[in-house]
Amino acid sequence: MSTTGYNESLLDHEAREADKPAARRRARRRPEPFTVASHIVVTLFGLFCLIPLWMIIAGSFTDETVLARQGYSLFPNPFSLAAYELLFSGQSLLNGYVASLFITLVGTILSVSSTASLAWVIARRLPWISRPLTVFAYVPMLFHGGLVPLYLLVTQVLSLSNSWFAVILPILLAPFLVFITVSFFRQLPEEILDAARIDGAGELRIFFQIVLPLSKPILAVLGLFYAVTYWNEWFMALLFVSDPDKYPLQLILQNLIANVTNATSLPGATAAQAAAPVYQLRFAMTVLTVGPILLAYPFAQRFFVKGITLGATKG
Amino acid sequence: MTRNFSRRHFLALSGAAGLGAALAGGMPQAFAAGLSGTSLTLLPSQAPSNWKAVLDKANAALLAEHGFTLDAQFINWSNYGQQSLLKFTAGASFDTALQALWLNMAQLQQSGSLADLTGELDKWPNLKAQIAPKLIEANSWNGKLWGIPQVNSAGRVQHFSIRQDLAEKHGFGEIWDFDTLERYFYTIKEKEDGVTPFGIGANSTWVLAVPTPTGMFNQQSWEDPTRMQYLFAGSGLRFLLAKDAATTGSSKPIPFWEDDGVVAALRKIRKYHEDGIINADPFNSDSATIQSQFQAGRIASIWSMTDGLASNQLVGLRKAVPTASLAQVVPFGKPLSEVKPVQTFQADNMVVVNANGGDVDRALALQDWLSVKQNHDLIEYGIEGTDWEAAGDDSLNQLSQYAFPGYALLWRSALERRSSFMTESEKAVFDWAQDYDNFATDTFASFIPDVSAVKQEAAQMNNVIIQHANPLFHGLADVDAQLDKLKSAADAAGLNMLQAEMEKQADAYLKARG
Numbered sequence: 147m148s149t150t151g152y153n154e155s156l157l158d159h160e161a162r163e164a165d166k167p168a169a170r171r172r173a174r175r176r177p178e179p180f181t182v183a184s185h186i187v188v189t190l191f192g193l194f195c196l197i198p199l200w201m202i203i204a205g206s207f208t209d210e211t212v213l214a215r216q217g218y219s220l221f222p223n224p225f226s227l228a229a230y231e232l233l234f235s236g237q238s239l240l241n242g243y244v245a246s247l248f249i250t251l252v253g254t255i256l257s258v259s260s261t262a263s264l265a266w267v268i269a270r271r272l273p274w275i276s277r278p279l280t281v282f283a284y285v286p287m288l289f290h291g292g293l294v295p296l297y298l299l300v301t302q303v304l305s306l307s308n309s310w311f312a313v314i315l316p317i318l319l320a321p322f323l324v325f326i327t328v329s330f331f332r333q334l335p336e337e338i339l340d341a342a343r344i345d346g347a348g349e350l351r352i353f354f355q356i357v358l359p360l361s362k363p364i365l366a367v368l369g370l371f372y373a374v375t376y377w378n379e380w381f382m383a384l385l386f387v388s389d390p391d392k393y394p395l396q397l398i399l400q401n402l403i404a405n406v407t408n409a410t411s412l413p414g415a416t417a418a419q420a421a422a423p424v425y426q427l428r429f430a431m432t433v434l435t436v437g438p439i440l441l442a443y444p445f446a447q448r449f450f451v452k453g454i455t456l457g458a459t460k461g
Numbered sequence: 462m463t464r465n466f467s468r469r470h471f472l473a474l475s476g477a478a479g480l481g482a483a484l485a486g487g488m489p490q491a492f493a494a495g496l497s498g499t500s501l502t503l504l505p506s507q508a509p510s511n512w513k514a515v516l517d518k519a520n521a522a523l524l525a526e527h528g529f530t531l532d533a534q535f536i537n538w539s540n541y542g543q544q545s546l547l548k549f550t551a552g553a554s555f556d557t558a559l560q561a562l563w564l565n566m567a568q569l570q571q572s573g574s575l576a577d578l579t580g581e582l583d584k585w586p587n588l589k590a591q592i593a594p595k596l597i598e599a600n601s602w603n604g605k606l607w608g609i610p611q612v613n614s615a616g617r618v619q620h621f622s623i624r625q626d627l628a629e630k631h632g633f634g635e636i637w638d639f640d641t642l643e644r645y646f647y648t649i650k651e652k653e654d655g656v657t658p659f660g661i662g663a664n665s666t667w668v669l670a671v672p673t674p675t676g677m678f679n680q681q682s683w684e685d686p687t688r689m690q691y692l693f694a695g696s697g698l699r700f701l702l703a704k705d706a707a708t709t710g711s712s713k714p715i716p717f718w719e720d721d722g723v724v725a726a727l728r729k730i731r732k733y734h735e736d737g738i739i740n741a742d743p744f745n746s747d748s749a750t751i752q753s754q755f756q757a758g759r760i761a762s763i764w765s766m767t768d769g770l771a772s773n774q775l776v777g778l779r780k781a782v783p784t785a786s787l788a789q790v791v792p793f794g795k796p797l798s799e800v801k802p803v804q805t806f807q808a809d810n811m812v813v814v815n816a817n818g819g820d821v822d823r824a825l826a827l828q829d830w831l832s833v834k835q836n837h838d839l840i841e842y843g844i845e846g847t848d849w850e851a852a853g854d855d856s857l858n859q860l861s862q863y864a865f866p867g868y869a870l871l872w873r874s875a876l877e878r879r880s881s882f883m884t885e886s887e888k889a890v891f892d893w894a895q896d897y898d899n900f901a902t903d904t905f906a907s908f909i910p911d912v913s914a915v916k917q918e919a920a921q922m923n924n925v926i927i928q929h930a931n932p933l934f935h936g937l938a939d940v941d942a943q944l945d946k947l948k949s950a951a952d953a954a955g956l957n958m959l960q961a962e963m964e965k966q967a968d969a970y971l972k973a974r975g
Contacts, residue, residue, distance in 0.1 A: 210753065210757070211756075211757045211758075211780060211781040213757075214753045214754050214756070214757030214759060214781075215655075215757045215758070215759055215781070293547055294547065294550055294551050297547055297548075297551045297553075298551055301551070301553070384536070384537075384540055384544065385544070385547070388534045390507075390508055390535070400537065400539075401507050401535075401537040402507070404537035404538050404539040404540070423753075424749045424750065424752070424753040425750075425753060
């Protein structure tokens with residue numbers, strides 16, 4: 147009995163010993179209550195954000211009569227491409243994408259270049275130069291010349307009517323972003339710059355080969371902000387571009403939605419226009435416009451957060 | 462140098478000048494006027510689907526006939542007002558644009574941005590033949606014409622477009638009078654689940670109460686459609702002027718809330734709101750949303766105008782309700798042949814000429830050219846055979862998506878064609894609205910109040926109306942309590958000054974017209 151009892155207790159002990167790491171592993175694996183709660187909250191918040199987006203996508207594929215009768219649903223039933231057919235049957239969306247891409251790419255490159263250059267000069271605290279440039283960048287944050295002077299400047303002085311640069315130039319430089327960049331540049335270690343100077347580097351070489359490579363986070367932030375601004379820009383195009391073949395995507399869609407919205411109540415509309423799918427079209431337009439720029443966020447995300455926080459810690 | 466200019470040169474020049482003059486005598490008037498270049502016009506909405514082909518064809522004809530071409534810049538409706546104002550203000554180069562009192566026409570006229578067209582029409586026979594003298598007279602401001610009125614009917618009367626299939630389903634025949642219409646509303650509410658009897662958007666609910674000459678739910682105005690409302694700018698406080706002003710010479714303007722018929726209408730609207738007769742969310746519904754709901758079969762009746770457009774709804778409606786039919790209920794309570802409502806004949810839309818960057822002769826030459834049926838059809842309906850085909854003398858079948866905003870450039874009542882899908886009910890109303898003799902001219906027909914003396918008060922009053930009157934027009938507030946708030950806010954905003962100025966100007970108008 148005793149032997150048997152001893153053997154049993156030994157076996158139990160060994161088994162307990164053998165189970166210890168596994169128990170520890172299990173204990174380690176067992177999620178903390180806070181982690182569980184935070185996962186649930188984040189998941190719910192994620193759904194809270196994603197479901198409306200999904201409903202917009204589903205709505206853009208749902209027949210207008212059902213949308214008007216029953217409201218939104220999670221799945222398109224009955225499935226309808228009427229809004230997309232209308233969108234793609236109007237003015238050439240391809241032209242619009244080309245225009246928007248040109249404005250976004252060229253505009254972003256020009257804006258990032260000029261913002262970084264101006265911010266660097268301000269950040270250097272050069273006598274007689276930095277302070278006037280600071281004022282130059284600061285004043286437009288407070289005051290605006292007004293629409294008529296801007297219109298006269300672009301159309302009559304710069305003669306940029308019907309040019310995509312008329313969309314780019316008026317919003318080339320965002321003062322707020324200049325000051326964010328200045329803050330970032332001022333955090334760069336002065337020793338690195340001094341070392342470069344001792345090695346014989348000039349100001350331009352320091353800027354291009356030392357400062358810019360160290361400033362990728364803020365450049366990514368600038369790029370993202372400017373790209374989103376240029377991609378969404380339609381008002382400057384409305385002001386200065388009158389050739390429909392040069393309309394950016396946003397203006398084409400803005401025109402389309404405004405005209406369909408008004409077609410139902412205005413004389414001169416055809417019956418087909420009066421019967422255009424208003425709800426469905428609004429959703430489809432949202433899908434088409436947010437889609438491409440949404441893709442830019444994952445690429446810039448890691449720089450985005452880092453750049454903002456780095457720039458914000460030192461004034 | 463003077464020696465070089467010999468007698469021979471002089472004779473040669475004189476001969477050339479004489480030859481030129483002789484040739485000009487046999488040429489169209491525009492060529493004689495030396496027209497050239499491009500007549501750019503600002504238009505709302507967007508370019509029609511086949512616009513380039515149509516424009517090429519039109520320009521070939523225009524160039525041969527008049528020596529200039531046409532071009533159009535389309536600006537979407539949401540931005541048209543602001544953009545056209547900006548272009549006028551900045552002195553941009555264009556000939557014509559759509560303007561109206563509900564846009565910025567008064568402001569542009571006061572700032573000298575519009576060319577004076579008084580007497581100019583006499584030079585253009587085709588144009589003159591298409592614009593009725595009554596229309597010119599009613600659209601002249603203090604005797605001066607600042608734009609070419611664009612209308613497709615003589616009178617404009619707001620009315621109801623109702624689901625006639627539902628009316629017949631529930632035992633209603635043709636609806637004429639207010640009481641039957643009200644019964645129709647309550648029957649729909651009771652027996653048609655999920656259908657709102659009447660839907661209206663947020664933009665212009667004042668039309669439900671204030672007479673122009675009828676308010677849609679203003680029963681008193683149904684019985685006596687003899688008053689129009691007047692106001693200082695495109696929106697704001699609406700005044701009603703004395704009915705006997707023509708005989709007494711005194712306008713005695715009152716704000717709309719002092720009229721018994723309007724107050725009764727406001728009470729009715731409030732009741733309809735509480736009973737679910739009117740859509741519950743008028744503040745959040747734009748007209749497009751209401752039309753969409755109507756076409757989906759969720760609303761049984763909506764606002765319409767006598768512009769031949771109401772039947773357009775049927776195309777979308779029959780997708781959701783294949784058996785649907787429409788009827789027009791005009792708010793007079795009796796057959797159209799028995800009524801003669803007043804009208805100002807002031808056009809909702811005008812083509813104005815840019816005084817600073819435009820060419821008056823070229824603009825009017827274009828208007829003249831567009832007053833010829835063949836040219837009018839080309840621009841308004843597109844290329845015959847491709848975009849449309851004739852159906853009888855005055856109707857058309859559309860073959861493409863071509864849709865030109867004719868009201869902004871070339872509406873001529875006698876030249877307009879009707880859609881082949883226009884319902885019989887609407888045809889009857891539209892036919893009636895074509896004849897000036899079916900209407901009486903309002904005492905203050907061409908009276909355009911000038912806001913400059915009370916600009917500040919008018920702006921303040923505009924805010925008061927938005928804040929305190931719109932809830933009344935929507936039926937969202939208790940009538941007595943809200944009227945008290947409205948009156949007190951209006952007093953604070955300068956009601957007395959606005960009323961006195963309106964009276965002064967209206968009386969002066971009466972005196973001037975004799």
